[in-house]
Amino acid sequence: xxxxxxxxxxxxxxxxxxxxxxxxxxxxxxxxxxxxxxxxxxxxxxxxxxxxxxxxxxxxxxxxxxxxxxxxxxxxxxxxxxxxxxxxxxxxxxxxxxxxxxxxxxxxxxxxxxxxxxxxxxxxxxxxxxxxxxxxxxxxxxxxxxxxxxxxxxxxxxxxxxxxxxxxxxxxxxxxxxxxxxxxxxxxxxxxxxxxxxxxxxxxxxxxxx
Numbered sequence: 421x422x423x424x425x426x427x428x429x430x431x432x433x434x435x436x437x438x439x440x441x442x443x444x445x446x447x448x449x450x451x452x453x454x455x456x457x458x459x460x461x462x463x464x465x466x467x468x469x470x471x472x473x474x475x476x477x478x479x480x481x482x483x484x485x486x487x488x489x490x491x492x493x494x495x496x497x498x499x500x501x502x503x504x505x506x507x508x509x510x511x512x513x514x515x516x517x518x519x520x521x522x523x524x525x526x527x528x529x530x531x532x533x534x535x536x537x538x539x540x541x542x543x544x545x546x547x548x549x550x551x552x553x554x555x556x557x558x559x560x561x562x563x564x565x566x567x568x569x570x571x572x573x574x575x576x577x578x579x580x581x582x583x584x585x586x587x588x589x590x591x592x593x594x595x596x597x598x599x600x601x602x603x604x605x606x607x608x609x610x611x612x613x614x615x616x617x618x619x620x621x622x623x624x625x626x627x628x629x630x
Contacts, residue, residue: 456480457516459524460487460553460587462507463532464540467600468612469510472531474599478518483511484600485592487553493591502545509553511590521559525566528552530625534570535578542615551583553590560584575624 463469466484473482486499489506499506512524532550533540540548552567554560563584571580592598601608612618621627 455515455517456513457521458555459512459514459521459559460509460555460590461512461524461528462488462509462549462551462553463528464508464543464548464550464617465611465615466508466510466593466597467608468615468617469531470599471601472527473510473512473524476514476519476523476527478515480513480515482513483590483592484597485509485511485590487511487588487590488551488585489588492589496594496597499547500545502547505546506591507547507549507551508593509551509590511592521562522566525552525563529566529570530627531621532582533620533624534567534580534582535576537581541617541620549583550581551585553585553587555587560586 461469470482470484473479485508486494486504486506487509489499489504491498491504491506494504494506498504499508514524534550536550538544538546538549540550552559552563554563567580567582567584570576596603
């Protein structure tokens with residue numbers, strides 16, 4: 421199994437370009453245009469969580485970042501140390517008239533292993549926990565309902581440990597982490613395959629990319 425930290429060391433991924441500021445990345449997300457809503461999910465490596473949402477009709481932008489912790493404007497190095505309490509996450513900005521929150525939840529569940537605590541595949545640590553960070557009471561209700569439905573579906577052979585918690589400040593990750601699958605497709609595919617994520621999703625859902 422390839423952990424992402426090991427892959428970064430092996431392939432020199434940390435040397436890719438300068439980092440964007442949080443403000444620059446947030447502006448690029450289009451979060452303040454039109455009648456939009458936001459959904460925030462933690463599903464382990466954020467490299468792997470951007471692509472499934474980005475391809476959906478009605479999704480405006482997907483930003484990789486950090487949330488759920490105590491440190492303000494944390495860096496990747498701080499989060500990956502496990503000392504800040506943050507989880508690697510994605511913030512999804514979407515048009516509710518084109519895609520529902522329920523549909524986003526379905527994509528979320530189909531791209532993670534919700535039965536492992538403080539771990540997603542080859543990556544271990546509290547920063548790789550799975551979580552739904554709700555922005556409204558309605559999102560909380562829908563998230564809880566979808567979790568219960570999945571638990572009763574018979575698809576999983578262990579209890580779901582994914583948290584459903586209030587949204588906290590979201591900090592966009594450094595520029596080299598954004599759309600990593602497009603910037604470094606070979607490295608991304610190598611990591612994703614080696615981590616075991618694709619094999620699990622294929623076995624559970626019949627696909628490795630929902």
